[in-house]
Amino acid sequence: MKRDVAIKKNLTKLEAVMWSIALPGFAQLLTGNLVKGILFVLLEFLVNVNSNFNKGIMYSFLGETEKAMHVLDYQWLMFYPCLYMFAMWDAYRSVMPEEEKITFLPFAFSAYFVTVGLMISPKVKLFGLFPGPVFLPMLFVIPGVLTGFLIRKILLKFYYD
Template sequence: MRNIAALFSILMPGFGQIYNGQFIKGVFFLIVEHFDNVFGKINKAIHLDFNGLHQQAVEVANFEYMLFYPGFYAYCIWDAWYYAKPNADKTKTAIPFVIGGFLGEISAILANRLQIPTLTVGMLMIIPMICGMIIFRKQ
C-alpha cells in the first residue's frame, strides 16, 4: 500500500523503502539520515526548539548538514510512495513533494529570522506531500 510506505518514510527515512522490499536502498537512506541527523545536531535543535529555546536551537544546529535534510526527507517520502505502485507517473507525482522540500529548505534558511519555532514551519512541508498523495492516489 502506497500510503503506508510513505507514512513509514515520514516516521524515518528509509523505513518506507524497507517496507517496499528495497532493503539495500532503505538501509542506505537510514544510514544517510542518521549521519545527517547526528552531524547537523537536528534532534538537539528540535528538543530545544520545542522547549521554547529557539535561539539556542539555532545556535546548536549545524546548518551545513541541516540544509541537506529537508530535500532528502522529501525525496525519501516520494521515493517510498512512488515505488510502492508499479507503473506510476513519475513526472506529475513529484511536484507536491518538491514543493514540500522547498518549504523545508526555506524554513531552514530563515530559521534565525523566524520568531516562532522553526520546526513548526519545517513541518509544513508534510502538508503538500500528503495533499499530493491524496490527489495522485490513482496514478
C-alpha cells in the first residue's frame, strides 16, 4: 500500500482564506507548506492557550461578555489579530495570481483595526450593550477590510497604473 508523505493541494483563494479562518496554518498545510503551516498552528495554539481565548469566546457566546473580559490575558491576546491576519494573507498570497498587487492591505488594516477594537473593548458599549473583547474586535474587521480595499484601490489607480 502506497502512502503519501505530503499532501499538496491547489486551493482557490476562497478556500485558502476559509481554511485560515478555521485555524491559522491549515491552508499552508493543505498546499504543502508544512513548516509554515505547523509554525502557524503552534503559534495559534500558544497564543490561544496563554490568552485563555477559548474561554473568552465561550463566555461571549453564552452572553457573559463581562466574564469573558476578566478571563482573558490581553497581553497575550494582543498578538492574535496580527498572527491570524498574517496567516490568512500568507495563505491567500500563496494561491493568488502573480499579477495581483498589494493584496496585503485589507489583511493588514484588519489586523490594525481588530487590535484597536480589542484594546478599547473594555470601555465600549453599543446601544447600551457591552459587546466585549470577542464581538467588538470582530466588528472592527469590517472597517479594517473596507479601509484596506479603499487604500488598495486608490494606490492601484494612481500609483500602479
